[in-house]
């Protein structure tokens with residue numbers, strides 16, 4: 001793996017491979033345990049394909065009992081574990097380790113309960129994000145967080161990464177739409193946090209779990225909120241000759257108290273790549289394109305569209321087209337949704353970054369990014385959830401050219417540092433994983449990081465779950481004053497355990 005420091009491989013575990021595989025096969029028999037090279041090749045990387053590592057062994061459990069037994073066995077034998085959903089992580093969260101059991105949750109693919117009265121759906125973690133909406137759409141409901149990868153990514157992965165999407169500006173990220181979880185700890189204990197209700201007594205354990213990147217437990221069941229689909233949705237396509245003016249228009253729309261269902265922005269290279277790919281009818285003579293979608297009752301949408309149009313004209317837009325049909329609205333979005341593959345056509349490789357900034361800083365950051373592009377001698381195409389201030393710069397490079405991957409990584413690091421410098425943060429929705437791990441000190445002090453690790457120590461004192469991700473340096477829990485279980489007295493005895 002190119003220069004990426006990972007926890008050193010445990011030679012004792014490696015030497016015991018045959019015995020460990022046999023023990024796991026007892027728990028997850030047949031095709032549920034994969035230990036041959038060709039079978040495991042599928043899992044050697046996630047969507048951060050710059051890094052690859054063959055797993056030690058892969059298990060695909062089907063029941064909570066199997067998950068609990070696998071984790072208990074690993075815990076008792078000091079074996080590391082990497083949980084995995086669909087493997088679409090862009091931050092390397094599901095990257096295997098040479099000595100870790102990779103636990104794929106994709107056989108947990110059943111919808112368990114749909115409760116329209118309580119507006120909830122309870123599903124297994126391997127169910128894809130889109131499948132939740134598909135399961136409830138016949139009654140006019142949907143699940144709001146919509147990562148562009150929704151056709152493939154699992155809801156378990158969404159929980160672990162606190163994933164977002166176009167509609168999260170108005171309806172919140174995963175964390176705002178999850179009501180309950182069942183998890184299995186590394187010790188093999190099954191726990192429940194939350195349920196179908198809005199709040200629970202005691203500490204907000206659910207909030208700890210969402211965004212925990214597979215470091216605290218394996219999610220085995222998820223209850224999410226489902227929403228009534230809006231009466232109508234219309235989108236407006238707005239072109240600006242100046243990207244900084246587009247950034248100002250975004251801030252002005254939100255500042256006016258308008259919360260669009262989605263507000264996305266693309267810069268010139270992204271517009272051209274998308275238009276060449278899907279022919280969405282995007283204007284090619286502008287430096288920035290905004291897609292603003294308003295949803296809700298018809299009269300409200302019509303009124304807000306006029307206000308958005310007026311604001312955009314005030315900030316110098318030169319094109320402004322409102323969708324007149326569902327087909328046209330879908331067409332406006334088609335280019336944006338295909339922006340990643342479209343950029344993939346114009347460069348041998350690209351690296352997708354993910355940082356968040358305060359909206360008002362958009363013009364400054366766009367300018368800074370253009371300067372960084374010159375400094376590193378690499379092109380960048382920008383696609384972003386403008387309303388949330390969540391940037392996705394796509395750094396274009398050629399991995400076959402010596403040194404370009406390293407330059408792309410340095411460029412990406414500089415972009416994220418810029419995001420932190422203007423008051424933003426290292427990630428908006430893709431998580432830290434291995435990608436941003438070493439940048440964590442840019443954002444957090446040593447004390448901050450130690451505090452976060454104390455939470456990790458409470459759940460997993462031996463650092464067996466997904467080590468090498470999120471934290472740049474793993475302190476031994478003893479150094480952090482780890483929780484002490486005395487005479488079998490469990491900490492937090494009030495937490496329900498099943």
Ligand SMILES: Cc1cc2nc3c(=O)[nH]c(=O)nc-3n(C[C@H](O)[C@H](O)[C@H](O)COP(=O)(O)OP(=O)(O)OC[C@H]3O[C@@H](n4cnc5c(N)ncnc54)[C@H](O)[C@@H]3O)c2cc1C
Nearest residue numbers: 085086087088089093147148154156157160164214219429
């Ligand atoms: C083309 C493309 C577009 C994308 N667009 C978006 C987007 O718009 N918004 C966005 O937020 N993300 C996006 N992503 C990133 C990615 O799809 C999300 O991070 C997604 O949530 C990952 O889900 P997954 O099932 O693939 O998880 P994986 O990649 O398999 O794993 C991701 C992390 O979750 C952990 N994990 C997975 N399942 C479990 C479980 N059951 N219990 C505990 N931990 C678990 C893993 O250990 C890992 O740390 C995109 C990715 C691609 C490739």
